[in-house]
Amino acid sequence: MPRQVLEDTLTADSIAADSALAASGDASAFERLYRSHVARVHTLVRRMLDADEADDVTQDVFIRAWQKLSTFRGESAFGTWLHRLAVTWSWPGARTSGSSAAASSMKTDRSKR
Numbered sequence: 001m002p003r004q005v006l007e008d009t010l011t012a013d014s015i016a017a018d019s020a021l022a023a024s025g026d027a028s029a030f031e032r033l034y035r036s037h038v039a040r041v042h043t044l045v046r047r048m049l050d051a052d053e054a055d056d057v058t059q060d061v062f063i064r065a066w067q068k069l070s071t072f073r074g075e076s077a078f079g080t081w082l083h084r085l086a087v088t089w090s091w092p093g094a095r096t097s098g099s100s101a102a103a104s105s106m107k108t109d110r111s112k113r
Helices: 003-023 027-048 051-071 078-089 097-109
Strands: none
Touching: 003 027, 003 051, 027 051, 027 078, 051 078, 078 097
16 A cells, blocks of 8 residues: 555544544544644635634634534544534624524525525
8 A cells, every 4th residue: 555545544544533532522632633624724714714813713613613523423524524614614694693694694505506
């Protein structure tokens, strides 16, 4: 097996294990997930919002991830779930009115398609 494929497999396996551990309340596992994904989430959020807001929103995304980790079913990669959470949390109004505003915006957006 090529080295990069092996490293990617090991990384995916460790992320899956850490997400399961974190969902059961393991703060160390969540810290490893945070360290693995914070740069990617921050970059995404920074592209969606002002640079001034990116740090706070990135922090909010990870707080929300910790709170909602029990809803992660593992049907997709953890990074995919976290990406979607970051996009949802970056919608206008999501942070001020709660996640229901973001969900409402997404439903409206989907109905326009």
